[in-house]
Each structure stands twice: as structure tokens, then as C-alpha cells.
Amino acid sequence: MKVKILKFENMTDEWLDFIAACRSGFVHDYDIVEGPMADDIVWNYVNDFLDGDITRKVFWELAKFKYPTHQISLHTLKALDCLKFERIEIINE
Template identity: 55%
Template sequence: MGMMTVYHGGYKPVKKPEIRVGRNTKDFGNGFYCTVIKEQAQRWANRYNTKIVSIYNVRVDNTLDIKEFKEMSDEWLDFIIDCRSGKSHKYDIVIGAMANDQIYNFVSDYIDGVITREQFWTLAKFKYPTHQINFCTENALKCLEYRGYEVVK
């Protein structure tokens, strides 16, 4: 994995990213979430009155333990269910599709037994592509180089 640009949507510039441990569980656990899709980071920023997208160069350290989901799969779904249930994992960085609010509603329905796994995949496959990269450890954060920020209009 070479150099890439990632974006983080929020309400202020984040020059020094840090691991966020929240009371709300996230798709890939605690960490600092970014995306390679600028428009997606802008959507994240739109949740706030002040809309900021921080921009970073990333040079991934190949000694880190990285889990990448190339596509939404049963393994991806099970990983998200575990993380959203509060289970931890061993990875420094996790990369893959995002279970946005609508997809997560389908995940919840699957967990609750309202729909089958097959029904989940039928519903989920029609959603627009998403991407997230979670920097889960302090060593992973060292891969980020802050480039600046943009205000979302």
C-alpha cells in the first residue's frame, strides 16, 4: 500500500488525530476514522454547524497489522456485528465499506432475526459505495501527515 490521501469530516480541523473511544460503538471499533472519498467526508461534516474536512497524506507502515475488506462480505458483516457489540480486535488499521445508517438498520434487523442473512445482502447491495479507514492504534496514527483542511459550503 503506497501513499494515499484521506479525509476526515468534523466540526474543526484535526491537526493531531487521536484514538476516539466513544460510548457509541462503531463499525470497526474505537479509533480515528477517515475515508478516501472526499464527498463522504463532506457528508460526515454536514452533521455539524461548522463543517470541516481535514486532509491527510497516509504512508502505511507495512509492519502494522492491517485488515482490509475488499468488498462487503459475510466476514465484513460479522466483523461489524462484533465491533458494534463492543468486542475489540487486534488490528492497527481496518479498511472497508461503511455500514451507514440505512445499512446498519439492516444489520440490526439481521441481528434481531427480523430478516435473514440472504435478505440482508439483497437490501444492502443497492446502496451507494462507501469507504472507511480506521486508524485503531497510536502506531497507526503515525502514518497520518496533516495537510490542512477545507470548509464545506
């Protein structure tokens, strides 16, 4: 099964434009999107950027001090079909 994947290695202008567009209602056709995850603070910066309260340059100055985590986001049933259950583990507290 072939899926359409968009992968961002780092927080770049392309990454910012993509998440800003999605935040503004853009619907993409990727099955899977992978890359840096914006935490709540970075999302606030994205919103400020979208609202025109800060420039792209200011966004990057603020964001460079944050350490994004990595995420894989599945957007279609086709992407979900790629998952395979391997096991379950019960952890006693």
C-alpha cells in the same frame, strides 16, 4: 513501523460478520481497518440482522441496492503515528 491491517475489498459475509461482531462489543487487535462503510440505512439492516429480525440472505438482498463509501478507520496510537501532516489550505468562501 509495521501495523496490523484488515482490508475488505467489498461487502462480503466476512465483512458483515466483522462489523456485526464489533457492533456487539467485539474488540479486535487491528491497527487499521479499511473497506466499505455502512451508512445509516445499512447499519439499520445490520441491527435487524443482529436482532434476528432478518436473515443473512434478506440482509444481502436489502444491502445490494446501497452503494457503500470507502473508509479507513484508525484504531490505535500506532496507526495514528503513520499519519504525516503535509499542508494546510485556506479556502475563502
